[in-house]
Amino acid sequence: MGINQDGKEGSLILLKQGAEARVFESTFVGMRSIVKERFSKKYRHPSLDAKLTLKRLNAEARCVAKARCLGVSTPVLYALDPVLHTLTFEYVEGPAVKEIFLDFGLNGVNQELMNDVAAQIGYTIGKLHDGGLIHGDLTTSNMLLQNGTNQLVLIDFGLSFMSTLPEDKAVDLYVLERALLSMHSSCGNVMDQILAAYRKSSKQWSSTWNKLAQVRQRGRKRTMVG
């Protein structure tokens, strides 16, 4: 049982393919939607594969729900299909922050917009971390700016997990820092603005900041335990 792609009503148009999932555009009860299909990894043992895929699917749905509870804007989850391993989300109209920043790099920086976006990023991540949720893949392509409201929307909670450790929060921020440095260094120092906003919204700022300094020194995911 696969997903049909023959161009009729309720069919899917492939938008992107990543390492873990394919993203399609479709309609759900008349609303424009995104269908994320986690595909099975053929190299895994089938029973393990089925369990793992389902576990990751449920974890992602839970994390999206948890993020919303914390006041973080995410696309609305419309449906979860455990048989087809798909999640159906609201289609958020608007560019990814990555595109906006790349545009800044090419055509000059709109400082007002830049400040607003950076502040929203910092504020949003602060709320997320304070709630004990780590995004796991903080890059500018996982942040959308909604048309009209200019509201920041976080997507792709496929690598998210619950943690209150400052180490995990610091690594989350570090991933974002590296991504910004590699892709958007022409935009100036965005990370400082983001961290300033994060500091204002997060109540556990000092422990996270100390850890971030440590993580920067050594690179991530390396404990000092011999």
Place this chain on the structure above:
Amino acid sequence: MKVFEVDGSALSLALFTDVMNSNELLDAMQSATLEPEVAFLNASLVPDVFPVLVAAHKTLLAKSRETLTTRTLHSELVYNYSGSKHISESLKRCGISKDSTYVLVARFDASLDEMKSIEKLINGKEIDLEELEGRANQAQIQKHYKISGLELGISSLANAITCRIAARDAL
């Protein structure tokens, strides 16, 4: 009364207020003598049609895979409207009780005659679905679905309910 298309099937919805015979409706439904079969939803928990359509989608999917959790298609719709996996608790909360006066009626693939006979069954006044938003009990919805004020800042009540309906089985 309005008909919505959900996955190739039609869902007819009608909203009634000042319903006097919910006692009888409840008995008829529970003894399986209700003809034709309908779903009775507690309309004060419905701020908008969309979450009902999401629950309907889930219901039709379960039916097509023969994985219904409750006994009938229409009781499944009521069960799926809940944010809780507890079946009897969900049916009690999202369905009607003996003293319900504000009811949303739903039926899948209903013919015009069937909808007319349903209207006759209900001793109440039919009102427009547009009134759902104004008559919804926000406090009750927030309590039942455990929606924080923080969440309402970034989302509508209908979207918050939709998320919970969709993610229920993953929680």
